[in-house]
Amino acid sequence: MSSASAKMRAFLIRMVRSVCGWRGADEFDEELEAHVAMHTEAGVAAGLDEGEARRIALVKLGGAEQVRQARRERAGLVWLENLQQDLRYGARTLRRSPGFALTAVATVGLGIGACTAIFSLVNAVLIRSLPYGDPERLVYLFTPNPNLKIPEEVLCPGYGDYFDIRRENRSFESMSNLVQTRFSVDEQGIVQRIGSARVDEDFFHTLQAQPELGRPIAADDVQAGHERVAVISHALWVSMFGGRADVLQKSLTLDHALYRIVGVMPAEFEYPFGSDLPYGDSQIKSTQIWVPLLLTAAQRAEREPDNNVTIARLRAGVTVRAAQAEMAGIMARLDKQYPDDPNNEVASMRPYWGALVKTFTDMSVGPVRPLMRLLVAAVVLVLLIACGNAANLLLARAAERARELGVRTALGAGRGRMVRQLLTESLLIGAVGCAVGIALAYLFLRLLPRLDPGNIPRLNEASLDGRVLLVAVGAALFTSLFAGLLPAWRASRLELTEFLKAHGARAGSSGHSPVQSGLIVAQTAMVVLLLAAAGLLIRSYVKVVNVDTGFSESTVTFNVGLDERYSKPEQQVAFFQQLTARLNSLPGVLAAGAVNYLPLSNSESITLMYVDGYPNNKDFQQAEARYVTPKYFDAMGIPLLAGRYLSEDDYRRKSGVAVINKRFADLYFPDRNPIGAHISTDREADGWKDFNTVVGVVGNVRHMSLEEEAQPQMYYGNYQMNGAYVAVRATLPPAAIANEIRAMLKAIDPQLAMTDIRTMGDWISLASARRRFQTSLLTAFAGIALVLALVGLYGLMAFSVNRRTREVGIRMALGAERRDVLLLVMRNAGVLVGVGLVAGLACVWVVTRVMRSFLFGVSEHDPMTVVAVSALMIVCGLMAALVPARRAASIEPMQALRTD
């Protein structure tokens, strides 16, 4: 045994002995007795008389009591025993005043709970590293075009440009393309659409992700004739193949084609997640299947951006900025080298394809970073309020215990020991509060899946890991020290003589100290700030959900995707004609129609267009365009404002007609009738052709988000779609109609899946989920803060009434009415709340500016919110003060004067 481990062993033994309280004292007494007896015997044998021999033995021993003491100190750990003693004493005093202890623990627990819960979220979303090798070096490559009024992060380089960038760059270690897709998979008789991705041979290598079984997609796989292989996710492996090892000998039918399974990814790898790609396929929550991305020679030469997503890994030491500069240079050269193809609508933007390199984490986490900051700010305020409360409680208690402390000082208790005692008490409260807080955070995490707005990355991975627990303990320690040091310091300054003269320090006229008042004012100000923030979010939320979307919320929608068996246009037309016709003849169905881009489903098609007869036609004039079947408007409840809807006749005759929305009409036909006007979306060389005649104007529909005004929209009649959303307005309840539709679809084609069955109300709910999430969280925190502050105010008022019993008695004896006494206390509370309110509103004025991006339809200085918050604060504050005030008013003067 090395001497270090021997020391460790000794330390552990001493610790265990201290904790268990067993030190073998009796046994040692016996040993000592034997020692003295033997020594005495030896003395007697040497001729001394017994008394003298025993005296010498004891002297030689160095005193029995001293030896016992020395041995006791060695047996255990003295500091640990002192601590235990303090803790026992603290626990006993806390048990003796359960009201105080419960309030303090609940206060601290709520503060720490809120902090821990939110930190577990932030930890999962922002801090914990991604399951890809060295995610800091992963970037996305985009080619923004200033002429397209779409976000910069929608289009990635066309394949032709991609291969040029890949060949010429020196910034990237590797690059890869993926294309999101969905496959119909038959899982135990139920056809499901499963999120998938077509990926090139560099995909897994770029992400530095290895299969847990088998191999990744390799270069041989992306050759024609070899592409029927698939890598599947861990989850799919378990659900479809029972996690068996022979999966690599199995195949999987995807959209009726057989794919050989070559690999299984580890559980955490399901890239891309829905939240990874802000403009990705909104129906894909996570990716379960990866198949080779096969490109034809023509595709490889294509300069027009496709629906690919380009990811790359930066070489070590290359910054995002340098990579972007290099890519911009390459793009500028390509822009020159491949000039405008006049026949191609999108390529006509050629001179403007730019370069944008964005980090992986910025893309997935960037959009939620402000929300995380807001939540952290909110919980820090809650924690501070909890700290203030705990400090005030301890201060009040210290004042009440001034007598006890004074007596103990008088009896010779050292200041250090007193401070330690008081701090131990607050640490005890902190420790129990910490446990309560962690329990609350655990409950919050259990609740979280129900709050999940679905677009916060890795929200469902939030858990109480070591880092989160460390934060909880840190918060508890901070609270304990903050709350405990102030009273401890004041108690330690207690002047003995003063105490003896006055039976404990009597505070100023209000019955409590300025420190206590200051804490209440600060708390009130923070609560006002939180309430205002929550109020603004609530007002925004109400405005968002009540926004006029332009469609009916009760309409039931579902998605149906056609597979390879429907590759011919006439097959697609026939399918959707049959589907809509049969739907429209279902009993209880009022109208049914299909559309290729459903509002709020996070998909969009933008077209360039030219309005005949409009004097200000510009080069890059855009409108949202979609295909609909005749009864779509009726099914969605989109009102007709002028002209007529599309008719079956229009489809049959292919008459080239279109319906536009009100915004389109307002913008391009400000002073003439749009009906009969001509619009082209087909640009050829220098002219526009294939003009469509406007036959109707319909209401605006919010499409991309609830919070954005409708853009100019055009609708063409068309049955030819390889997949579509179908909208159904019915008199039956949604569940019943969904069942009928499912049965009907099965009758038409049992191999097609009906997915995404939702009412438009559900789509609204999904679109406002993030807002609901942030609003409910912030409101909950504001509520907690309000309750905490009121508890604090109530506690302080009760405390000062208690201390002023005698004074109130004298006032009443001198003729003060009960009403006067009541008002006295209420005025006192009113001043505190008033000052806090004013301070809080001043903060609101300055601070809510940072909230601007969270607001919708309200100004950050929204007067209604300010008024509501002020009223709420004053009413609640006065209510909290009313109970102690009434107690003061009910004091019996005679009794009060007799109390000491």
Place this chain on the structure above:
Amino acid sequence: MGDKTDVWQGTLALMILKTLETMGPQHGYGLARRIEQTSGDLLQLNYGTLYPALLKLEQEGYVRSQWGVSDNNRKAKFYELTKAGQKQVRRATADWEQTTEILSRFLTPAEEA
């Protein structure tokens, strides 16, 4: 004396271990007497200081104790070396010899010069 305590405690531990090694199992009183005798009565030993030192060695696993009967039929607690204790004697002895050897070079420089 204050800053010499450590050395003293260290040496006391070694004296105890060495004595146990040569004498075999021994009770506290016997150990104290023996150490005093071995030192040629040069050492003023407070017998009581032995007990915390013995407890420390026991906690460190170098000695173990059990009740037994002394020569004159008295019940007493006997201490004996453990395996780890035997190793520790050798190690501490070597350390101590090295220390004294180094020190002696400092204390008797005149002859060397």
